[in-house]
Amino acid sequence: MKSSFKIGSVMGIPIKLHITFLLVLPMFAYVFAINPQPFGFEGVEPPMTRYAFSVLTALLLFASILLHELAHSYMAMRYGVNIESITLFLFGGVSAMEEMPRKPGQEAKMAFAGPLTSLIIGAICLFIYGNFISPNPSLSQSPIYHIIWILGSMNVVLGVFNLLPAFPMDGGRVLRAFYARRMSYVKATQSAAAVGKFFAILMAIFGLYVGNLWFPLIALFIYVGASEEERSTQVEVTLENILVKDIMSKNVVSVQPSMSVEELVQFMFEKKHMGYPVMEGGNLKGVVTFTDIERVPALDRPAAQVSDIMTRNVISVPSDAQASDALKLITSKNIGRVLVIDNGSLVGILSRTDLVHVLRLRSE
Structure with missing residues (x-):
């Protein structure tokens, strides 16, 4: 089962919804429906109208998050970074980029573009509400105008929250860009990650002190994100300038598509590898792994052939590809x-x- 599905494209970037989005959207709509004005629609009648406004507000809020991510992506594309997709999750949106810009100035601009977009959206909504709606009592009581207030307030909160100097928020990347002007990229990442973890610990303590479990939950998200960013950066830099051809196995052992699955099991025991390309007459037909074998009942393996279970959609890289790119591919797939x-x-x-x-070896 796919964890996300595509709903469209913007600027050539596939826009996807994660399954968690489908769970959180009704929750957001319900929260807006039970909260009093101006942060909700409690008291709006009939109930169908109340929930319609609540759903609309939740959808517009996530549209704002999408604009936040598109701002990141636009700046990244200006610097030549390929954007694979944007996915809306439970906690917001994520832009899947092939790599982060290494130049501190570029990373800072790309990271700041998202919060700036949220703050601009928030400021425009609050300006409209404060100058054109709030002074007019007949307008300020209309549910449609409370949507403008909610969007304004939430976008300001989103912009400010993302500017916290902690990974995986945008402020953590701005902080890394600041450090990277004075030290190596790895050291800058470690320093920024340390600040992020410190913020997470303080947030968790505060949440436990006031009895609000949302703070420890968000703190865990920040702590894990900071740790993951530190680890992935270390891996990327460690593999820097290493090409696939420098570390690949050149003596490739292959199997025939006509080999039985039972013979393949014995072959794996002998060769001690868990996956093989399938070759016939010098032509690549597919790839077969132990995972493919596990799908075949033991009684059916003598009659089944490798061609019946192999994967024909082969994932490959050229020999002059970066080892770090190959690792990203292996991890993502x-x-x-x-x-x-x-x-x-x-x-x-x-x-x-x-x-x-x-x-x-490189770490040692």
Whole structure:
């Protein structure tokens, strides 16, 4: 089952909804429906109208989050970064970028673009409400105008919250860009992550003190995000300037599509590998792994062939690709290996284990 699905494209960027969005949208609508004005629509009758306004407000709020992410993506694309997709999650939106700009100035501008967009949206909504709606009692009591107040307030909160100097918020990236002008990129990431973890600990303590469990939950999100950013940056820099051809296995062991699954199991025991390209007459037909074997009942394995269970959609990289890019591909696809193909010919295979060995050696 897919965890997210595409709903459209903006600027050529696929926009996706994560399954958690479908869970949080009714929750947001319910919160708006039971809260009194000006932060909700309690008292609006009939109930159908109340919930209609609540759902509309929740949708507009997430549209604001989408604009926040599009601002990040627009700035990143200006610096040549490819945006794979934007996904709306339970806690907001995430832009899937191939890489972060390494130049401190570029990263700072890209990170700040999101909160700035939220603050501009919030300021415009609050200006309209304060100068044109609030002074007019007949307008200020209309539910449609409370939407403007809610959007204004929530976007200001979103903008300010994201400017906190803590990963994974945008303020953490702005802080890293500030540090990166004075130290190495890895050291800057470690310093910014340390600040983020400190903020998370303070937030968790405050939440426990006041008895609000939302603060520890958000603190956990921040702490994990800071730790993950620190780890991923360390990995990326460690693999920097290492090409796939430098670490791939060139002596590729392959199997025939006509081999039975039972023979393949025995072959795996002998060769000690968990996945193999499937070759026939020098042509690549697919790839087969132990996971494919597990889907076949033991009694059916003598009759089943490799061609029946192999994956024909082969994930591959060229030999001159960066090892860090290969690791991102392996991680995002949740696979154990990628085939290395140059000009249509299989020249090697790179496994997750190969990359882990390199990381350990370079770290030491």
